[in-house]
Each structure stands twice: as structure tokens, then as C-alpha cells.
Amino acid sequence: MRVLAAMSGGVDSAVAAARAVAAGHDVTGVHLALSAKPGTLRTGSRGCCTIEDAGDARRVADMLGIPFYVWDFAERFTEDVVEDFVAEYAAGRTPNPCLTCNERIKFAALLDKAIALGFDAVCTGHYARLSVVDGRPELRRSADDGKDQSYVLATLRPDQLRHAMFPLGDSVKADVRAEAADRGLLVAEKPDSHDICFIPDGDTRAFLTRRLGxxxxxxxxxxxxxxxxxxxxxxxxxxxxxxxxxxxxxxxxxxxxxxxxxxxxxxxxxxxGAERLAVREIVATRPTWPTGDQPAGEVECVAQVRAHGGTAPATASVVDGELRVRLTGELRGVAPGQAVVLYREDPAGDVVIGSGRIAMTR
The missing domain is CATH 2.30.30.280 (Adenine nucleotide alpha hydrolases-like domains)
Structure with missing residues (x-):
């Protein structure tokens, strides 16, 4: 297959690209220039999409012997991710910019361009698993619970998942770093990015105050x-x-x-008080179904409301176009604007069956 490997400059996307090459695919590397100020250098584990990151990605591509390009998506990223982030906070909601970036940039803008150029799939370093059951793609949790990113991929449609590759889904982070070192990749010990990539100092409140006053x-x-x-x-x-x-x-x-x-x-x-944070029901809008089918009636599932943690058994149904999730247990601190992601327990790895943006809680 012709595969476009999205290379952030970090160790995960580097090893994902290397595995795609080793599997015999015709791989081309691409780094997305997302920052409106690309000259800003990374500081340890803060910041990304910098010139330093683009250089790291290019060096990995050279070592793998694959073509490499930098695509400027800064304007699209600013409009679809950064401005959306600011607007959501101004409306009293708490967005997840990584989820928005995956939905609108990596698996909309990037994938659309890749398909238009004749590529068969986009390969990323996300920790998630993909399988095909009865001809339909299923998105599953990764083998590394601590790094699982299925939550931030849960808005993807079946047609997008059919053109996605997640080579790290069956791996744990320690093994990925060890493999990078064995392959001689210079990013083997590079720190992971933390916090919000477009707020490299980590001060979200100050960033929003500068934008909103x-x-x-x-x-x-x-x-x-x-x-x-x-x-x-x-x-x-x-x-x-x-x-x-x-x-x-x-x-x-x-x-x-x-x-x-x-x-x-x-x-x-x-x-x-903390006891007043307890939530037993979630109402979400914009429901999506990665497997393609909206469940009929009520479905038993596990609901997750944060990228890592925040899970509870639940039953879910769609009423008047809204996703209603009733928790068997309770969750605390559930913020409107975040996503609720529904999983079906499965021996081969929990399957994402749906998601929605949290509008209100009870």
C-alpha cells in the first residue's frame, strides 16, 4: 500500500513509520506545520510542531530512506482547533483540543489530502488498535492502558478508520523506546509532549485571558x-x-x-463540596458511531469522560438525536464540552462503539 506517515518528530510516530516501512509498504513521511510561530523552540516536554520537531522528523525519514515533506496546516489548525478551544472556554465549556485536532486535522484535512494524492492510508503513532469484523472497522483500546488514545480518536467515522493505520496499538511505550534505540533513531529518548501543544508554557488561564480579556x-x-x-x-x-x-x-x-x-x-x-460533583446521567450532542451503526434501544457499555480515567458502567441510548448515558455508578467532575466515549467490553480489547460532546449532566 501507499502509506502517508504523519511524523510529529517524536518517538511514537517515528517507530510507527519504521514499522510501516518494515511491513513492505511504500511510505512517504509528512510533518504537519501547525504552529503560527514555527520558530518557537520546544522546551523539554512542552510545545510541539516546532522547527526542532520538523528537523527531528526529517532526520528519521532520512534514516528510513523515505521521501519527506512538510505541509503547512497552520491556518487550518488555528481556525479549527485554537479558535474552537477559545470559543468553547468563553461559553463555559471545557474542550479537548487533541480530540478536535484528530477529528478535523489529522483525519479530515490530512486524510482528505492523502486520498486525493493517491495514498491508501495514513499512519500515525497513536496508541490504539484497529480490527475488521464482518467487513467493518472496529477501534479498540491499545495494549498499553497508560498510553491508550482510543478516547481522542472516538469521533472518527468508519470511512476514515478504513484508511487509518496505528502500528503501535499492540505495544507498550517502553518497548517502543527500546525499538527506536535498536533502530538507531535519534528521538529514542526524546521527552513526550505534555499539556496543550499550542500553550507551551502550560498556563491555560493566562493564554485565555490574553485572547478573551x-x-x-x-x-x-x-x-x-x-x-x-x-x-x-x-x-x-x-x-x-x-x-x-x-x-x-x-x-x-x-x-x-x-x-x-x-x-x-x-x-x-x-x-x-465534593459530594455535589457526583453525576449519574450525561446528555451529549453530536453522537458519532465509529462502527457505522447506531445501536437500537439501550446498550450496556462503559462510559469514559476523560482521556485517561473517569470510567463507569452505563447504559446508553439516543433520544431525539441526543446521546443519553445513565451511569450505573457515579462519576465526579464531568465537564460540559468534554467527550463521553462508550466502550463495549471485549476480550480482544475494549471496542469504541460511540461518542458525543457533553452538553449537560444530572
């Missing part, structure tokens, strides 16, 4: 309605947050308070 409001006790302090904007908070609240008045029982909800119109941030 200050929007003063009140911190309110959710139970009594008492005003407990002031803040510079709801975009500085997320549901479940405990630290950095700036409360003037301690709780009567001395226990910590958490962010319970955000009201962007009034500017209120409502806070309360």
Missing part, C-alpha cells in the same frame, strides 16, 4: 447563594477544579470546595 464575575456558594469571592472570567475555571479558586470565605466545615458549574452569561462560578 478579563470578564469579571462572582464566585458563588451553590447551596446558599452567598458570594465567596470574585474572578476575572469563567474561562479560568473548569468543572471539578479545586485549586486556584481565590475564595475569600472558607467552608463552614473546613472542607475543600470545587467548581460545580459555570455561567458565562451572568459570569458566576458556582462552587461547593
Amino acid at each position: 478579563e470578564r469579571p464575575g462572582e464566585l458563588v456558594d451553590d447551596e446558599t447563594g452567598a458570594v465567596l469571592g470574585a474572578h476575572a472570567g469563567v474561562h479560568g475555571f473548569t468543572v471539578g477544579q479545586r485549586h486556584g479558586l481565590g475564595l475569600r470565605v472558607p467552608a463552614p466545615d473546613g472542607r475543600p470546595r470545587y467548581v460545580l458549574s459555570l455561567e458565562p452569561v451572568s459570569g458566576s462560578v458556582r462552587v461547593g
Whole structure:
């Protein structure tokens, strides 16, 4: 097959490309220039898509003996990922930019271009497994639970999964690094990227304040309605947050308070005890079905609300176009704007059966 290997400059995508070459595919490497300021250098594990990363990807491609190109997707990334991220926070929601990037950049813009150029598949370094059952693709959790990225791939459609390759799905991170070292790849010990790639200093609140300005409001006790302090904007908070609240008045029982909800119109941030974070039902919009079929009636599943962790047994159904997820147990700190991803337990690795964007919780 003709395979386009997306090469970020990190160890995972490097080994994925190397495995595609070893499997006998006709591989071409491509690095996506996503940063509006590509001259910015990486600092340890923060930042990505820099000139340094492009150089690392090119050196790996040279060692593998494959053609290599840099494609400028910065404008598309800014519009579809960065601006969406800012708008979601301004609306009192907490988006997952990695999920948005996979959906709109790597498996929409990139895959569309790859197919138009005659490639059969796009290969990435994601930790997830793909299988074909009765002619339909199934997206599964990876063998490395700690690195599993099926959650941030859950919005992909069947037609996109049919053109995807995830060579690392059956591997654990330690083995991937060891393989990179054995192959002599210079990125074998390169630190993984953490936090949000377009906020390299890790200060999300400061980034959003620069983009949105200050929007003063009140911190309110959710139970009594008492005003407990002031803040510079709801975009500085997320549901479940405990630290950095700036409360003037301690709780009567001395226990910590958490962010319970955000009201962007009034500017209120409502806070309360941990027990008030408990969620038993999730309503999500824009449901997607990677296997292609919307389940009929209620389906038993495991619901996940964060990229790593935040899982509970559940039953799910579609009502009036919305995904309704009723948790058998309970979850805490479920933030609107995040994704709820549904899994079917399977001996060969849990299968992603659906996902949706969380609109509200009960």
C-alpha cells in the first residue's frame, strides 16, 4: 500500500513509520506545520510542531530512506482547533483540543489530502488498535492502558478508520523506546509532549485571558447563594477544579470546595463540596458511531469522560438525536464540552462503539 506517515518528530510516530516501512509498504513521511510561530523552540516536554520537531522528523525519514515533506496546516489548525478551544472556554465549556485536532486535522484535512494524492492510508503513532469484523472497522483500546488514545480518536467515522493505520496499538511505550534505540533513531529518548501543544508554557488561564480579556464575575456558594469571592472570567475555571479558586470565605466545615458549574452569561462560578460533583446521567450532542451503526434501544457499555480515567458502567441510548448515558455508578467532575466515549467490553480489547460532546449532566 501507499502509506502517508504523519511524523510529529517524536518517538511514537517515528517507530510507527519504521514499522510501516518494515511491513513492505511504500511510505512517504509528512510533518504537519501547525504552529503560527514555527520558530518557537520546544522546551523539554512542552510545545510541539516546532522547527526542532520538523528537523527531528526529517532526520528519521532520512534514516528510513523515505521521501519527506512538510505541509503547512497552520491556518487550518488555528481556525479549527485554537479558535474552537477559545470559543468553547468563553461559553463555559471545557474542550479537548487533541480530540478536535484528530477529528478535523489529522483525519479530515490530512486524510482528505492523502486520498486525493493517491495514498491508501495514513499512519500515525497513536496508541490504539484497529480490527475488521464482518467487513467493518472496529477501534479498540491499545495494549498499553497508560498510553491508550482510543478516547481522542472516538469521533472518527468508519470511512476514515478504513484508511487509518496505528502500528503501535499492540505495544507498550517502553518497548517502543527500546525499538527506536535498536533502530538507531535519534528521538529514542526524546521527552513526550505534555499539556496543550499550542500553550507551551502550560498556563491555560493566562493564554485565555490574553485572547478573551478579563470578564469579571462572582464566585458563588451553590447551596446558599452567598458570594465567596470574585474572578476575572469563567474561562479560568473548569468543572471539578479545586485549586486556584481565590475564595475569600472558607467552608463552614473546613472542607475543600470545587467548581460545580459555570455561567458565562451572568459570569458566576458556582462552587461547593465534593459530594455535589457526583453525576449519574450525561446528555451529549453530536453522537458519532465509529462502527457505522447506531445501536437500537439501550446498550450496556462503559462510559469514559476523560482521556485517561473517569470510567463507569452505563447504559446508553439516543433520544431525539441526543446521546443519553445513565451511569450505573457515579462519576465526579464531568465537564460540559468534554467527550463521553462508550466502550463495549471485549476480550480482544475494549471496542469504541460511540461518542458525543457533553452538553449537560444530572
